[in-house]
Amino acid sequence: MVNFEAEITDNPLKNAFRGKATVHTHIPGQSYVGDEAIPVIKNQYRNSRQGTSLAYINIPFCETRCLYCLFYxxxxQPESSLHYTDLLIKELQLWSDLAAQNHEPIHAVYFGGGTPTALEPHDLYRLIKAVRTYLPLANDCEITLEGRIHHFPEEKMEAAFKAGVNRVSLGVQTFNTQVRQTMRRVDDRDSMIRSIEKLASFNQASIVCDLIYGFPYQDMAxxxxxxKTAISLPLDGVDCYQLNVFEKSPLGKFIANGKLPAGADKEERGEMFALSVDLLTKAQWRRLSNNHWCQTFRERNIYNRFGKSAADCLAFGSGAGGKLNGYSFMIERKYDEWSKKIEAGIKPIAFASAPGAYWHALRTISSEMELGRINMRSLSDVYSLPLEKLSQDVFDQWSQAGLITPVGDWMVQTIAGQFWHTTMAQLLVNVLGKRLTQTK
Incomplete structure (x- = not known):
């Protein structure tokens, strides 16, 4: 039996659950490792994609390592930009004749990492152009370049926009210079602000920044x-995320060894989340999901909206992850191994997992929970499954705990429910996965 119950408490924002989930919901299936994974995914590539589709391009380099990051x-290196771009373009060509890559439009492309803006301007330009050549992008495709302000001069901004980037996502995390430098972020507050203003002045793209709460030395003030700084800037969107302190990250080790304070605890983080909701709501920003807000209609947030759903996502580059027809897969993370396989004309897939039972419905449920509301009756009809019936006791208990408010057929999350939505999504998927299997 899966224990889904929240604590009945006067303050569900702080105390609804003992711990907050820090990973995406996972729908397990049979796994394939190494060379056995390649034909499994290639077979899926022979089929055309359906519905909203994505592509992820990974740039696995950083000039510095931030203490909190597990993606480093x-x-x-001086030769990294040219060499990697050459090979990544070859990877884009490898399976370009297969249906999944050359049929049906792709609606969002995300250049992530790592630090995509670490590439030199010419390499960044030709990589983006290659993506536009070898992937069937929709005419309104969202093309996001993730980056940091450090080593992102005007010349590089111009190259990105000229190549077709229409969304820039900046990992600001915090504007506070002391907190930034403690986390080994290079640029200070004033540099961040000037660069955001410069990017916005091009008037070519949606400019978005990530903010994180829970850092050491980052109190409520x-x-x-x-x-408030983000609200005051010419940004189109902002994400507000909770800091995840991973045990194996440099930050986790620093805290464990007493070199840095732990930062805000679970209760304080709940208050920080609620404060951001209050400030952005009063500033008349529009909510796109529990963590994402927009100030203008230029910001669409397509990749993030569908990234955790059942939508297909093609993947390219060392360390990239994708999903196709329910199969999840990872591209070789070790740079030398990835390079060797590309040079040999082999798509370097290192791992794949087959979809578990009811994967499409469960991923859809997980992604819907990110939007702050869910309609189980409608989803029951879509999938011809008793989803509403099997989850009724879950939502009844969460309503009693102050996490959900029923509004017609919709289960709408309270502020506390929004803060705990990842935990709730994980529990809901676990409960339904088990109960659906038992009702076969």
Whole structure:
């Protein structure tokens, strides 16, 4: 039996659950490792995609390593930009004749990492153009370049926009110089602000920044200033995320060894989340999901909206992850191994997992929970499954705990429910996965 119950408490924002989930919901299936994974995914590539589709391009280099990051792969070397771009374009060509890559439009492309803006301007330009050549992008495709302000001069901005980037996502995390430098972020507050203003002045793309709450030395006053600073800038969107402190990250080790304070605890983070909701709502920003807000209609947030759903996502580059027809897969993370396979004309897939039972419905449910509301009756009809019936006791209990408010057929999350939505999504998927299997 899966225990889904929240604590009945006077303050569900702080105390609804003992711990907050920090990973995406996972629908397990049979796994394939190494060379056995390649034909499994290639077979899926022979089929055309359906519905909204995505593509993820990974750039596995960083000039510095931030203390909190688990995505760091390789240091940036002088020859990295040219060599990697050459090979990544070859990877884009490898399966370009297969249906999944050359049929049906792709609606959002995300250049992530790592630090995509670490590439040199010419390499960034030709990589983006290659993506536009070898992928069937929709005419309104969202093309996001993730990056940091450090080593992102005007010349590189111009190259990105000229190649077709129409969305820039900046990992600001915090505007506070002390907190930034403690986390080994390079640029100070004033540099961040000037660069955001410069990007916006091109008037070519949606400019978005990520903010994170829960850093060491980031108290409520610092967080309030972070959000208010974002509101004051010519940004089209902002994400507000909770800091995940991973045990194996440098930050986790620093905290464990007493070199840094732990930062805000679970209760304080709940208050920080609620403060950001209050400030952005009062500033008349529009909510796109529990964590994402927009100030203008230029911001669409397509990749993030569908990234955790059942939508297909093609993947390219060392360390990239994708999904196709329910199969999840990872591209080789070790840079040397990835390079060797590309040079040999082999798509370097290192891992794949087949979809578990009811994967499409469960992923859809997980992604819907990110939007702050869910309609189980409608989803029951879509999938011809008793989803509403099997989850009624879950939502009844969460309503009693102050996490959900029923509004007609919709289960609408309270502020506390929005803060705990990842945990709730994980529990809901676990409960339904088990109960659906038992009702076969």
């Amino acid at each position: 792969q390789n240091p940036l 610092v967080w309030e200033d972070d959000v």
